[in-house]
Amino acid sequence: MRVSDKNIGRLSLYxxxxxxxxxxxxxxxxxxxxxxxxxxxxxxxxxxxxxxxYPGSPAHGxxxxxxxxxxxxxxxxxxxxxVCLVGVGNLGRAMLDYFTSRRPKLHIIAAFDCNAAxxxxxxxxxxxxxxxRLGEIIHEKNIKxxxxxxxxxxxxxxxxxxxxxxxxxxxxxxxxxxxxxxxTFVENIELTMSLEKVAYFSNVHKTKHEARKP
Amino acid sequence: MRVSDKNIGRLSLYxxxxxxxxxxxxxxxxxxxxxxxxxxxxxxxxxxxxxxxYPGSPAHGxxxxxxxxxxxxxxxxxxxxxVCLVGVGNLGRAMLDYFTSRRPKLHIIAAFDCNAAxxxxxxxxxxxxxxxRLGEIIHEKNIKxxxxxxxxxxxxxxxxxxxxxxxxxxxxxxxxxxxxxxxTFVENIELTMSLEKVAYFSNVHKTKHEARKP
DNA sequence: TAGATTGTTAATCGATTAACAATC
DNA sequence: TAGATTGTTAATCGATTAACAATC
Numbered sequence: 001m002r003v004s005d006k007n008i009g010r011l012s013l014y015x016x017x018x019x020x021x022x023x024x025x026x027x028x029x030x031x032x033x034x035x036x037x038x039x040x041x042x043x044x045x046x047x048x049x050x051x052x053x054y055p056g057s058p059a060h061g062x063x064x065x066x067x068x069x070x071x072x073x074x075x076x077x078x079x080x081x082x083v084c085l086v087g088v089g090n091l092g093r094a095m096l097d098y099f100t101s102r103r104p105k106l107h108i109i110a111a112f113d114c115n116a117a118x119x120x121x122x123x124x125x126x127x128x129x130x131x132x133r134l135g136e137i138i139h140e141k142n143i144k145x146x147x148x149x150x151x152x153x154x155x156x157x158x159x160x161x162x163x164x165x166x167x168x169x170x171x172x173x174x175x176x177x178x179x180x181x182x183x184t185f186v187e188n189i190e191l192t193m194s195l196e197k198v199a200y201f202s203n204v205h206k207t208k209h210e211a212r213k214p
Numbered sequence: 215m216r217v218s219d220k221n222i223g224r225l226s227l228y229x230x231x232x233x234x235x236x237x238x239x240x241x242x243x244x245x246x247x248x249x250x251x252x253x254x255x256x257x258x259x260x261x262x263x264x265x266x267x268y269p270g271s272p273a274h275g276x277x278x279x280x281x282x283x284x285x286x287x288x289x290x291x292x293x294x295x296x297v298c299l300v301g302v303g304n305l306g307r308a309m310l311d312y313f314t315s316r317r318p319k320l321h322i323i324a325a326f327d328c329n330a331a332x333x334x335x336x337x338x339x340x341x342x343x344x345x346x347r348l349g350e351i352i353h354e355k356n357i358k359x360x361x362x363x364x365x366x367x368x369x370x371x372x373x374x375x376x377x378x379x380x381x382x383x384x385x386x387x388x389x390x391x392x393x394x395x396x397x398t399f400v401e402n403i404e405l406t407m408s409l410e411k412v413a414y415f416s417n418v419h420k421t422k423h424e425a426r427k428p
Numbered sequence: 429t430a431g432a433t434t435g436t437t438a439a440t441c442g443a444t445t446a447a448c449a450a451t452c
Numbered sequence: 453t454a455g456a457t458t459g460t461t462a463a464t465c466g467a468t469t470a471a472c473a474a475t476c
Binding site for chain 2 (some may be wrong): 005008009012013016017020075076081083089090091093094095097098099102103106144147167168169170175176177185187188189190191192193194195196197198199200201203204206
């Protein structure tokens with residue numbers, strides 16, 4: 001089975017729903033329960049979970065804790081993925097806060113900024129370094145993913161520095177299309193698009209088109 | 215033609231690309247140029263633009279400025295959409311900053327927080343009000359969209375207050391699935407999913423699956 | 429005119445779901 | 453066993469693209 005962008009997205013979503021169930025003390029879950037929560041069919045859930053290769057049982061469905069483990073192992077390599085963040089402004093701090101202890105195998109282990117007042121400060125458990133040490137630290141700590149939360153003007157330059165230093169994937173919050181080599185994976189967070197979707201599908205437009213959940 | 219979530223997303227993306235072209239002083243654009251930039255086919259672009267009903271010309275393609283106008287008119291109602299934001303922490307401030315003057319017809323005109331130190335302060339041109347005045351101000355200013363940037367624990371309660379007050383669409387940054395009535399449109403910003411995608415498709419996994427841009 | 433692009437339909441492609449044997 | 457669910461394929465559905473007449 002080809003594993004697509006959408007499969008990964010749904011697996012991440014199931015993972016999140018399973019966390020919620022786990023917190024409620026629920027130990028078993030059926031495909032149709034995850035389907036309801038994720039807004040898709042039970043067959044879809046079973047199909048997605050096939051990629052994870054964690055088998056369910058006709059009698060008991062899936063064991064919540066084992067399934068979480070299975071999805072984690074599938075999505076992230078066992079040794080974990082080292083992540084850095086560039087741009088410790090409001091958005092950067094919010095992201096350091098957001099990602100703290102959300103996934104055991106995704107570690108933000110360094111932040112970079114050009115503001116000297118931040119050097120060596122620890123924010124949300126992450127140490128802040130000057131931009132000049134970016135290449136050195138990425139090499140040393142084997143960082144493979146970079147989160148870009150710098151102002152738009154600086155984003156392209158930062159992307160190039162990160163790629164040059166050996167990062168293979170970027171999560172980009174700046175509203176520009178980064179020019180990157182084809183072997184680099186870029187995920188753009190398109191916030192304007194998201195707000196525009198909400199504005200469009202809110203009943204403001206009810207007269208034109210029927211609002212619906214996609 | 216049915217207008218789907220994806221169409222709206224791409225239109226918003228074209229809109230963004232056109233802004234860039236406009237800044238470079240380019241006045242005409244062909245479908246295949248937008249297609250290259252948006253990573254889709256020229257036919258896709260032409261098909262999407264049909265919904266906008268702004269006609270191109272076989273000789274000159276599309277006029278950049280008119281097309282921007284056309285997309286704006288299509289995506290947002292002429293009178294504009296009033297938006298509020300709840301939760302003026304790091305993320306809330308970052309969003310107030312981000313959305314400033316990005317779309318002429320999407321106006322963030324109020325922010326709410328329970329921190330009394332923020333009351334009546336103006337942040338990025340947006341006045342901050344106490345939560346107790348939420349219903350009153352949403353009515354008064356005819357606000358139809360709410361952005362939720364409060365901590366996870368408070369998100370469900372805030373969503374209910376917003377919907378109660380008459381908001382029709384929500385942009386939710388909290389990592390939970392909000393329980394909302396079916397007539398409310400909710401767009402969830404799934405940041406963990408996004409980071410997980412980057413980690414997966416980065417060459418960390420090259421041995422398992424070929425990394426690709428979706 | 430010749431060449432290129434637009435608007436639009438038919439064909440294709442891929443993703444989702446229905447269905448069902450195997451299993452508990 | 454009977455009833456429900458899993459894993460998996462075939463059928464369906466919807467979105468994307470190829471193709472082409474109309475147009476500049």
